[in-house]
Amino acid sequence: MSAAATAEPQGVWRDVVGQGPAVAVLAAAAAAARSRLARGGGTTQAAAAGAEAAGMTHAWLLTGPPGSGRSTAARAFAAALHCEDDTAPPGCGRCSGCRTALAGTHADVDVFATEHTQIRREDVEPLIAVAHRRPSLGRWRVVVVEDADRLNETSGNTLLKSIEEPPEQTVWLLCAPNVDDVLRTIRSRCRHVPLRVPPASAVAELLQRRDGVDPAMAEFAARAAQSHIGFARRLARDEGARIRRRDVLRLPSRADGVGRAVIAAGELVEVAQEEAKAATAERDATERAALMRALGAEGSATPPPAVRAQVRQLEDDQKRRARRSQTDALDRALVDLLGLFRDVLVVQLGAAVELVNGDQRAEVERLARASSAEDTMRRIDAIRTARTRLAGNVAPLLAVEAMALEFVPARPGPRGDR
Amino acid sequence: MPRATAPRTAPTRPVAATAADPHDVPAAPVVLLTGPEDHLADIALSSLLARLRAQDAQLERTDVAAAGYLAGQLATWASPSLFDERSVVVVDGAEAAGDAFVGDVTAYLADPSPSTVLVVRHRGGNRARKVLETARAVPGAVEVACQPLKRDQDKIEFVLGSMRRARRRMDADAARALVDALGNELGELAAACDQLCADTEGTITAEDVRRYHGGRVEATGFDVADAAVEGHAGRALALLRHASATGVVPVLVVAALASRLRTLAKVGAERGRSADLARDLGMAPWQVDRARRDLQHWSAEALGEAIRAVAQADAAVKGAGPDGDFALERAVVTVATARGR
Numbered sequence: 001m002s003a004a005a006t007a008e009p010q011g012v013w014r015d016v017v018g019q020g021p022a023v024a025v026l027a028a029a030a031a032a033a034r035s036r037l038a039r040g041g042g043t044t045q046a047a048a049a050g051a052e053a054a055g056m057t058h059a060w061l062l063t064g065p066p067g068s069g070r071s072t073a074a075r076a077f078a079a080a081l082h083c084e085d086d087t088a089p090p091g092c093g094r095c096s097g098c099r100t101a102l103a104g105t106h107a108d109v110d111v112f113a114t115e116h117t118q119i120r121r122e123d124v125e126p127l128i129a130v131a132h133r134r135p136s137l138g139r140w141r142v143v144v145v146e147d148a149d150r151l152n153e154t155s156g157n158t159l160l161k162s163i164e165e166p167p168e169q170t171v172w173l174l175c176a177p178n179v180d181d182v183l184r185t186i187r188s189r190c191r192h193v194p195l196r197v198p199p200a201s202a203v204a205e206l207l208q209r210r211d212g213v214d215p216a217m218a219e220f221a222a223r224a225a226q227s228h229i230g231f232a233r234r235l236a237r238d239e240g241a242r243i244r245r246r247d248v249l250r251l252p253s254r255a256d257g258v259g260r261a262v263i264a265a266g267e268l269v270e271v272a273q274e275e276a277k278a279a280t281a282e283r284d285a286t287e288r289a290a291l292m293r294a295l296g297a298e299g300s301a302t303p304p305p306a307v308r309a310q311v312r313q314l315e316d317d318q319k320r321r322a323r324r325s326q327t328d329a330l331d332r333a334l335v336d337l338l339g340l341f342r343d344v345l346v347v348q349l350g351a352a353v354e355l356v357n358g359d360q361r362a363e364v365e366r367l368a369r370a371s372s373a374e375d376t377m378r379r380i381d382a383i384r385t386a387r388t389r390l391a392g393n394v395a396p397l398l399a400v401e402a403m404a405l406e407f408v409p410a411r412p413g414p415r416g417d418r
Numbered sequence: 419m420p421r422a423t424a425p426r427t428a429p430t431r432p433v434a435a436t437a438a439d440p441h442d443v444p445a446a447p448v449v450l451l452t453g454p455e456d457h458l459a460d461i462a463l464s465s466l467l468a469r470l471r472a473q474d475a476q477l478e479r480t481d482v483a484a485a486g487y488l489a490g491q492l493a494t495w496a497s498p499s500l501f502d503e504r505s506v507v508v509v510d511g512a513e514a515a516g517d518a519f520v521g522d523v524t525a526y527l528a529d530p531s532p533s534t535v536l537v538v539r540h541r542g543g544n545r546a547r548k549v550l551e552t553a554r555a556v557p558g559a560v561e562v563a564c565q566p567l568k569r570d571q572d573k574i575e576f577v578l579g580s581m582r583r584a585r586r587r588m589d590a591d592a593a594r595a596l597v598d599a600l601g602n603e604l605g606e607l608a609a610a611c612d613q614l615c616a617d618t619e620g621t622i623t624a625e626d627v628r629r630y631h632g633g634r635v636e637a638t639g640f641d642v643a644d645a646a647v648e649g650h651a652g653r654a655l656a657l658l659r660h661a662s663a664t665g666v667v668p669v670l671v672v673a674a675l676a677s678r679l680r681t682l683a684k685v686g687a688e689r690g691r692s693a694d695l696a697r698d699l700g701m702a703p704w705q706v707d708r709a710r711r712d713l714q715h716w717s718a719e720a721l722g723e724a725i726r727a728v729a730q731a732d733a734a735v736k737g738a739g740p741d742g743d744f745a746l747e748r749a750v751v752t753v754a755t756a757r758g759r
Contacts, residue, residue: 258718259687262680262725305545394732398676401683402729405722 011093012079012102015072017206017229018198022062022073025055025193030080030090032056033171037139057191059163059172061148063179064195067228070175071113071146073195075102077173078109078142097139108135113146115321121155128162131170141170148174149181156183164189203227207236226339226356231332244271248333249340249360252367252379252407261404268333268404269397276326284318330396334387334403340364341380348373370409382406435559441465441583445473446560447530448553451539453564457604459539462562463508470506470535478505484515484546492522496534505534512540512549520546527552567604573597576604580611581622591624599631602664637661639674642750647678647712651754658750668735668746675728675753683721685709720756727752 013023033056060077062070079101080091092098100106110130114123127143135141145151151159163172163186172190176182179192203222206229207213213221213236221236224245234241251268255261291314292298295307303311339356340363346353347368357364368376386403390396435450440462443449449466451459470477480495487509495507512519523538530536540550553559567573574593581588596614600606610631618626637657645654661671681699685706688695692706699706727749734745 257687258722258725259683259685261722262683263687266680266684389729389733389738392733392738393736394729394738395673395676397680398672398725398729398732401676401680402726405725408718408722 010091011088012076012083012091012098014093015206015210016069016076018202018227019064019069019073019195022193022195023076026073026077027080027089027091029055029057030077030083033081033140034083034086034090055191058166058170059174059190061174061176061179061182061187061190061192062195063176063192065197065228066177067225067230067232068195068197069229070177070195071111071144072229073193074144074146074173074175075104075109075111078106078140078144078171081140081142081171082106082108082137097137101142108137108140109142109144111144111146114150115324116317117150117320117324117327118152119145119147119150119155120152121158124151124155124159128159131162131166131172134167135169139169141167142173143170144173144175146175148186149176149178151183151186153183156186160185160189197227198229200227203229203232207232211237213237220359223354223356223358224336224339226335244275244333245336247271248336249357249363251337251404252340253363255404255407256409258405258408261408262401265401265404266397269330269400272326272329272333272396275329276322279325280318280322284322287314287318327390327396330400331387331390334383334390338380338383340367341376341383344368344371345373345376345380348376375410379406435554435556435561438462438560438562440562440564441579443469443562444560445470445535446558447532447534447536448527448556448559449535449537450550450553450559450561451537451564452542452550452561453566454541455564455566455604456541457608458562458564460605461608462564463537463539466535466537467506470504474504476503478503480505480507482507482509484509484512484519487515487519487522489518489522492519492526496526496531496536498531498533502533506537507534508537508539510539512538512546513543515546515549520548523549524552527556530556570594570597570601573601573604573607577607577611580608581615584611584615586615587621589621589623592622592627595624595627596631599627599635602636635660636664637666639666639671640678642671643674643678646675646750646753647682647757649715649754649757651751654750654754655747658747662743668742669732671746672728672732672735672749675749676725676732679721679725679728679753681705681709682712682716683725686713686716686718686721715758716756717759720759724753724756727756 013027016023036056060074062073064070064073076091079093079098082097082101083090083092084095084097085092093102097106101109104111110127112119112123112127124145127145131141131143133141145159163174166172174182174186174190179187179194182190200219200222203225204215204218207218207221208215211233213233217236218232221232225232225235231241235245248268248271251264254264288311289298291311292300292303292307295303295310297303297307340360343355343357343360343364344367345351346355347364348371355361355364371379382403382405386399389399389402435448436444436446438444438449440458443462443466445466449462451462453459467477467479478499482491482495492507496505499505509515509519509523523536526536536553538549538553540546554561567576574590574597577593577596578588578590581593596607596610600610614622614626614630617630635657637660639661642654642657642661645657658671662668681701684699685695686709688698692703692710695701696703696706731742731745731749733739735742739745
């Protein structure tokens with residue numbers, strides 16, 4: 001077994017935190033890949049055949065909950081495949097192969113990510129062409145598809161043939177939250193590597209080491225983000241994100257009547273919209289200016305008729321992106337609320353586990369006293385329903401309102417007869 | 419570019435074509451049919467053609483779509499023929515015309531052929547605006563405004579006007595009933611008028627209208643929501659069926675219900691003068707007053723239940739349930755019966 005499985009991950013695997021078993025599998029595969037290449041060069045045939053059986057293949061599916069580091073793991077694997085230092089196990093993290101692949105500048109590593117809700121066929125067709133090119137540096141052509149769960153039936157089936165039988169030195173790395181989220185036909189053609197939720201301590205350690213966050217803040221952020229690495233980092237570094245989270249967590253106590261619940265729900269959706277707008281507005285303007293320059297229409301307020309179609313297409317794309325970022329922001333808020341009620345339940349049941357929202361202990365205890373465990377379960381169900389509805393394109397405001405109504409404290413008196 | 423001759427009209431003077439009634443369009447070198455209402459444009463075109471045919475039975479008519487226009491075609495159609503026959507060129511969809519069309523028409527309008535009537539149909543928008551401006555400046559040009567009739571009163575006028583032209587009499591009640599039943603589409607309304615004239619004798623009464631168009635009501639999502647919030651389950655259901663039969667999509671009904679209930683909830687949570695409240699909540703004062711009247715019959719629990727039911731219906735309509743229409747009907751009934759509880 002390689003050292004990566006037991007000891008602290010090293011080299012390119014350093015940022016893949018808390019994923020010992022997965023890293024072991026990928027590292028072994030990278031070693032096998034190296035010996036296969038070497039055999040191609042005509043040396044150590046027998047050894048290579050053995051190593052190859054241990055596991056290099058042409059299509060991989062990395063799954064794990066959001067924020068567990070799927071794309072980081074995919075990049076690390078791509079880097080290990082391109083590691084040029086033959087004296088150590090692949091993935092030294094120091095050679096130019098490792099460094100360029102990790103930085104996303106390696107010529108033979110293509111990362112496809114989408115900012116829309118779906119990956120369309122037009123998006124994946126260029127990937128197939130890329131996959132059929134020989135690697136320019138003679139090692140592997142790696143195509144990473146983040147969010148493979150967003151492939152729809154058409155685009156998934158377009159990739160099928162290429163994933164099943166790519167050229168000899170091409171490797172597909174697909175990332176998705178869950179095996180079930182990926183088209184069955186794609187799933188059956190990939191080798192599956194599951195990632196798990198990393199322990200909060202590992203995430204905190206990563207924040208300290210990589211982002212220079214101080215230990216107390218790192219601990220708080222990792223816990224509050226429920227080990228979602230990206231969000232933990234944002235919480236740790238962005239004051240605005242911490243304020244928004246606090247506002248979100250205050251929603252249940254503000255919803256003390258039907259009317260207040262509806263108003264609070266409206267504000268929550270508005271905050272999500274604003275967050276999305278803040279994240280995209282500046283980019284939208286820059287992109288539009290760049291397009292106008294490219295079309296030779298720089299400086300004109302309204303695009304000339306001949307290029308209007310292209311401008312409109314860009315605007316449609318931006319609208320789709322804004323929509324997704326709004327849903328994402330809202331979903332994130334709902335996850336925060338789930339964490340809050342999880343804590344309430346922990347207190348109500350007297351379980352001896354740590355709170356996710358340690359900083360909100362007073363609020364958690366107040367909610368726990370004011371309601372029964374039964375109420376809490378009902379509320380958790382309501383939040384989950386709202387998340388499902390959001391994913392199903394229900395009007396966001398309506399879905400959140402229906403959820404917030406469950407936070408309204410029961411009036412004393414007969415109410416359970418409904 | 420140097421000009422050989424001085425322009426006939428000073429460019430600064432505001433120019434306007436003679437406005438014409440769609441039912442009485444005079445012959446002119448150029449006739450503009452501007453505005454989105456196709457039915458009025460159809461009427462105007464037929465009245466123009468009838469007049470031209472009365473003058474010359476050998477009228478030559480050319481129909482073209484501006485979108486597919488190729489440079490130079492206009493010269494072929496509009497040039498005077500050997501025997502000096504009258505001709506009419508009808509250009510449809512000028513709002514989607516390309517540069518070639520705009521250029522040719524502008525050139526042609528500088529010196530229009532005396533034996534040709536050019537009819538330009540433009541549904542609105544800024545494209546090919548130049549054609550309209552140039553055409554309006556042509557001496558004797560005629561423009562027919564084809565604006566949609568928005569107010570019910572205008573539609574009633576329209577019905578009564580077509581009755582007058584058909585030399586028939588119609589009760590005011592009858593006209594109102596007809597507009598209620600078919601008011602959304604002017605073409606349908608006109609066709610119904612013709613049909614009523616053909617099928618009845620004497621003065622047309624509300625009874626006649628009910629006999630032929632009685633089963634039909636044009637309902638919107640808001641009508642359904644109003645009926646449900648006011649507690650009329652039966653009427654709300656009937657309106658919902660009418661709405662879906664006349665093409666209102668379920669999503670719109672859900673949105674109307676949700677917005678009506680949301681207003682109730684928000685208004686119910688606040689105290690104070692309606693004008694202040696209206697400003698704070700971003701609504702019109704009458705909405706606040708109406709919500710307050712409704713709230714006398716709505717308890718907080720009932721409101722919560724209604725909103726939950728509508729959210730569930732929205733999910734079902736968007737594909738989470740087996741039958742969106744049924745889920746919506748159920749939500750409407752839930753809302754209507756929750757009132758007063």
